[in-house]
Amino acid sequence: MSRIQELNQLESVYIFCKITSLSTKNGRKKYEKIKGVFTEIISICDVLKQDIRQCDANLTSVTILPPSSNLKSNEIDLAFMYSQLLKKILIDIEKEDTEKQKLIEFCREQYSQNNSELEFINEFDRDYLKQSPLWWYSREGFVYKMLNRALRNQDIEIISKMASFVRDVHKQIAQLHEQNTDRQVALEFVQKSQKDSNKTSVLFQMEVDPTNASNPFVSMENISFYPTEKEILFSMNTVFRIGEIQQIGDKLWQVNLSLTNNDDQQLKCVTESIREDLANRRTRWHKLAILMGKMRNFDKADELCQPLFEKLSNDDWTQLTGFIKIQKGDYSNGLSHLQKCLDIWLNKFPDCNQYLPSVYHNIDQTYHDQAQTNNSIGEIYQYMKDFHRARIHYEKALKIQQRSLSPKV
Structure with missing residues (x-):
């Protein structure tokens, strides 16, 4: 047991035995990683579920930005900027009748070997409209685990598959937007971690003005699958400012946070240039593909957009394919697709087309990049x-530049 105690990759130890001996009880006191000694399988399962849920909560993704508002965009955590824009794109995408069924089919594939989760998935499919989105999210199961893991890891594929559910959750939070707090409950969770000598516990005390909060939040009491919970759920990508930090106990610190709003100038300077670029794109699917490209995740952009090509017109498909290939460095094929897109639009709209400038710009930029x-x-x-x-x-380089100046381009 002493060797196990030293393993950093091992978080907790749960002992299951029919008879609890005195030596076992003493071992629990000696080794902090022993979370309990259990004589019944039901009791150990209940504790495991609670600890796993707490572990998930402790892994909430957090990005900390420096206070200076004069930083250039490439000096700031790019994942933070793009997650802000991704949320807007996902919420704005039109809802489709087949979205939920595609999510169900995907989840069944992911949990094909897990009978309990498959039962939950079937219930989710059958009874989704009988309960609220927040109720489904708060319930222990595939929805909570899959969405939290995807948001934590910025797994765009999973997030996009769950876009319909994310919109429903965001919409309900916005409708029920209100404030509620319980400091004592939060302290109880924090104090559980204090038993581990290798950890320092932090209590985040949030100051929230409901009249000045642009990102909605809601009390989960009487809404959650667990109606006695006194938790506050914020919509994704909520931004706080760090205020006073003080030590309030042994290995226990309090960090005061204040909720920002959309008028925050420092946040605006981070995302404004990218937002302007996305605003000029023809469809929301183009925006999503471009966002993936700016995140330097070109293979994922290609993979993510492939199923979307079926719903796009020929010119949309051609332009989007060209953009992805150019972002991946395949200039030749990218230019070929853009030129094809240009020909399609010139034939369809010989006199006027509001989208032609963006195509010409992309072609010119590609030639410039090749020449450079x-x-x-x-x-x-x-x-x-x-x-x-x-x-x-x-x-x-000279030939490429000369070609870019050709009146045919």
């Missing part, structure tokens, strides 16, 4: 005194 890449390679070879190869790449 070849020019940079040429400079490297020139520095290495390999003038023959340097000339080859300079000539490629």
Whole structure:
């Protein structure tokens, strides 16, 4: 047991035995990782469920930004910016009749070997409208675990599959938006962690003005699957400012937080340029693909958008494919798709098309990137005194630039 106590990758130990001996009780006092000694399987299952749920809550994704408002966007955690924009895109996407069924089918595949979760999935499919979205979310099962894990890991594929449910939850939170707090309950959760000498506990005390909160939140009391819970649920990507930090006990600190709103200038400076770029895109699916590209997750963008091509028109499909290929560095195929998209629109709307400027811009930008890449390679070879190869790449850059100036482009 002493060796197990030293394993950092092991969080807790639960002992199940028919007879609780004195030595077992003494061992629990000696080793902090022993969470309990149980003589019945039901009791150990109840404790495990509670501890797993608490562990999930402790893993809530948090991003901390420096206080300066003069930082450039590339100096700030990109995942934070993109998660803000992702939420807006997901909430705005039109709801489809098949979304829920696709989610159900996906979940059944994921939990095909778990009979208890399959029963829950069947109940979710059958009775979804009989309960509220928050009720389903708060219940122990695949919805809570899958969504929290996806948000924590920024798993765009899972989040997009659960977009319909995320919208329903956000909508209900907005409808029931109110404030409720219970400091004593929060302290009880914190004090459980104090038993571990390797951990320092933190109590976050949030100051929230309901009249000045742009991101909705709601008390889960009488709404949750567990009606006695006194928890507050905030919609995803809620932003707080850190205020006073003080120690209030042994290995126990209190951090005061205040909820920000959409008028926060520091938050605006982080996302404004990207938001403007996305605002000019033709469809919300284009926005999602572009967001994936800006996150440098090109393979995921390709994989995520593939099922969407069926619902897009030919020109939409061609433009989106071209964008993804260009972002992945496949300039030749990307330009081919954009040129094809341009031809389609010129044939459909020979006199006027509001989307043509964006296509021309993308084509021009792709040529510019190609030329710049070849020019940079040429400079490297020139520095290495390999003038023959340097000339080859300079000539490629020149031809690309000349082609971009052609009246046919």
